[in-house]
Amino acid sequence: MSKRSALLGGLLLATCFLTWFLWWYLDRAPLVWSALLWAGVLLILFFARAGGERLSLWVNAAALLLAVAFAEGFLWIRQATNPYLIPSGVTFEGSFTTPNYFFVMPEAVLGYRPRPGVSVQSIKKYFGKLVYDVHYTVGDDGLRVSPPVKDAPVGCILFFGDSFAWGEAVQDSETTAYQLGVLSGGTHRVYNFAFTGYGAHQMLAQLQRGIVKGTVACKPDEPVYAVYQALPNNVGRVAGLGGWDKFGPRYVLLKDGRVMYKGRFDQGDAIADDRWYVKPGALRWLAKTQVYQRTLGRARSTNGFDDERFFAVVERSARTLEQQFPRAKLFVIVWEDLDERRSDPGSLAWRMWEGLKQRGLDARLVKDTLPGYEQNRHRYHVENDAHPSAEAHRLLAAYLYEQLNGNVHSRND
Structure with missing residues (x-):
């Protein structure tokens, strides 16, 4: 085995490990980074095998991965706003907001439910103005x-x-x-x-x-x-x-x-x-x-x-x-x-x-x-x-x- 082949083999093994690490560690956009990583590796293979018979294969594969990375990255950037996130200016107060108190999640049948036998106060404000101040009794x-x-x-x-x-x-x-x-x-x-x-x-x-x-x-x-x-x-x-x-x-x-x-x-x-x-x-x-x-x-x-x-x-x-x-x-x-x-x-x-x-x-x-x-x-x-x-x-x-x-x-x- 030539020294160049050994280096290329090591590069591929390292790339596989790094790809696994990206997907295991990142929750956002691992496809973007792994596609860019493999596109770079393919370009290295292209230059390393200059004069070879399958140069177009490496170039086309790299171009495809770059397109995937661009499309995935664009979708992350243009990610739709979650309509159920609390909008700007809205605040909640009261015992309703106490973590793990009013909501029981996960729940085996329904996914979640209110906790039995509790009463909570829920206060909602919009830029400091009171929207409601109510009690929920279960x-x-x-x-x-x-x-x-x-x-x-x-x-x-x-x-x-x-x-x-x-x-x-x-x-x-x-x-x-x-x-x-x-x-x-x-x-x-x-x-x-x-x-x-x-x-x-x-x-x-x-x-x-x-x-x-x-x-x-x-x-x-x-x-x-x-x-x-x-x-x-x-x-x-x-x-x-x-x-x-x-x-x-x-x-x-x-x-x-x-x-x-x-x-x-x-x-x-x-x-x-x-x-x-x-x-x-x-x-x-x-x-x-x-x-x-x-x-x-x-x-x-x-x-x-x-x-x-x-x-x-x-x-x-x-x-x-x-x-x-x-x-x-x-x-x-x-x-x-x-x-x-x-x-x-x-x-x-x-x-x-x-x-x-x-x-x-x-x-x-x-x-x-x-x-x-x-x-x-x-x-x-x-x-x-x-x-x-x-x-x-x-x-x-x-x-x-x-x-x-x-x-x-x-x-x-």
């Missing part, structure tokens, strides 16, 4: 507190969804769930299974994995009225694109239109419209690249297949609810997308509502539940915050109370 059952019931209640009301249904930014007694319980005069047990950041996949997991059945005290012959509040961004959450929901339940869409539980989001990745499954070991490395994240991973945009998966998860939730409670009915409220702020034909909210209706689900656009919503959005959302205001919760509860009475009467006729 009962021993792990749900936000509900009003007391009479000795002989006649039915149950279940709430599912995210922070809109949970009641972020309002007091315990101001949530839709609590208000509806008060309007019923204590004749219905109320259970709020919603929580900040949840999606339809958590609702289905709560039903399929026995959380609902193990929590409620609903008798088989009693009417069960369930309300799921959804936003268009819930489609991405079911697909596993919610950056905070790392341990949530994954459901894949089968060819026959059914959905199947496929472990947690941290246990692999279903990609290419659920056709392939990336195991955790490989995902650990692939997830470090923007090329993967933007095309197949958690940073990609939702598509029509994601819509169909979402609709199937909600439909499966409704059918599971009906199987567990023979007199149950799921009612869906569709809120507007927080960026679009519209629900006319062609909007994201309209598409969600239309898809749910086509699945035979009872869905309503929020504009049809709150008086003058489109003309008075400022009344129905907390200022400097996207969440529903106390007035929105109160009026939505009144609307649902009317629907509840109609539902009960129609089932008793």
